[in-house]
Amino acid sequence: MSDRLILHEQMESGNCYKIRLTAALLEMPIELREYDITKGETRTPEFMRTVNANGRIPTLQVGDRFITESNAACYYLAQGTPLVPEDRFEHADMLRWMFWEQYSHEPNIATLRFWLCWVDIENLTDVQRLQIPLKRDAGNAALKLMDEHLNGREWLVGNHLTLADVCLFAYTHVADAGGFELGRYRNVTAWIERVRAQPNFLAIEG
Ligand SMILES: N[C@@H](CCC(=O)N[C@@H](CS)C(=O)NCC(=O)O)C(=O)O
Numbered sequence: 533m534s535d536r537l538i539l540h541e542q543m544e545s546g547n548c549y550k551i552r553l554t555a556a557l558l559e560m561p562i563e564l565r566e567y568d569i570t571k572g573e574t575r576t577p578e579f580m581r582t583v584n585a586n587g588r589i590p591t592l593q594v595g596d597r598f599i600t601e602s603n604a605a606c607y608y609l610a611q612g613t614p615l616v617p618e619d620r621f622e623h624a625d626m627l628r629w630m631f632w633e634q635y636s637h638e639p640n641i642a643t644l645r646f647w648l649c650w651v652d653i654e655n656l657t658d659v660q661r662l663q664i665p666l667k668r669d670a671g672n673a674a675l676k677l678m679d680e681h682l683n684g685r686e687w688l689v690g691n692h693l694t695l696a697d698v699c700l701f702a703y704t705h706v707a708d709a710g711g712f713e714l715g716r717y718r719n720v721t722a723w724i725e726r727v728r729a730q731p732n733f734l735a736i737e738g
Pocket residue numbers: 545546547548569574575587588589590600601602603634
């Protein structure tokens with residue numbers, strides 16, 4: 533890969549961390565550009581014109597082109613490496629977990645972490661406050677589904693670490709910051725330790 537890689541990101545974001553972790557595991561150098569979403573730095577006309585019209589990080593810059601959506605950026609980096617299964621079924625199964633993460637996991641677990649740790653409960657709108665129990669239930673349902681799937685399995689797909697594990701690790705391992713009790717999910721906590729033990733593992737704020 534010869535293009536210069538620049539990750540437009542915010543360190544605390546799990547969506548950004550996925551990409552840093554993918555690059556670290558693959559020993560790919562990437563440059564970092566930090567933004568503060570709480571100050572609206574990804575909503576400026578300049579950012580939306582040049583980096584992401586959707587006004588969000590992460591965005592992976594590849595030369596002079598930009599890949600938005602965290603899981604697409606991870607996929608860009610990992611194609612052709614052991615993180616992406618060659619087997620056709622396992623490849624699709626890996627994508628299944630990555631799509632599931634964005635629909636059933638991240639909107640619940642990451643959002644509660646953001647609301648409770650960054651926005652703060654007293655600054656939430658009434659609508660957001662009403663959504664907390666719904667997101668709590670949906671987040672626990674997602675963790676339970678992972679826990680059941682990991683019963684008797686080391687990895688989400690096949691028999692080695694794939695992007696499915698990397699993308700789901702990002703917000704799962706910090707779910708306690710969103711008020712989730714990870715200790716209830718023994719297979720998930722064992723899996724978290726397996727991911728942490730990988731060569732070249734990078735911590736979220738490391
Ligand atoms: N589906 C997107 C979600 C991106 C996203 O929601 N980014 C958040 C930070 S994790 C953000 O930039 N929020 C700032 C804003 O919406 O203004 C992805 O996976 O990259």
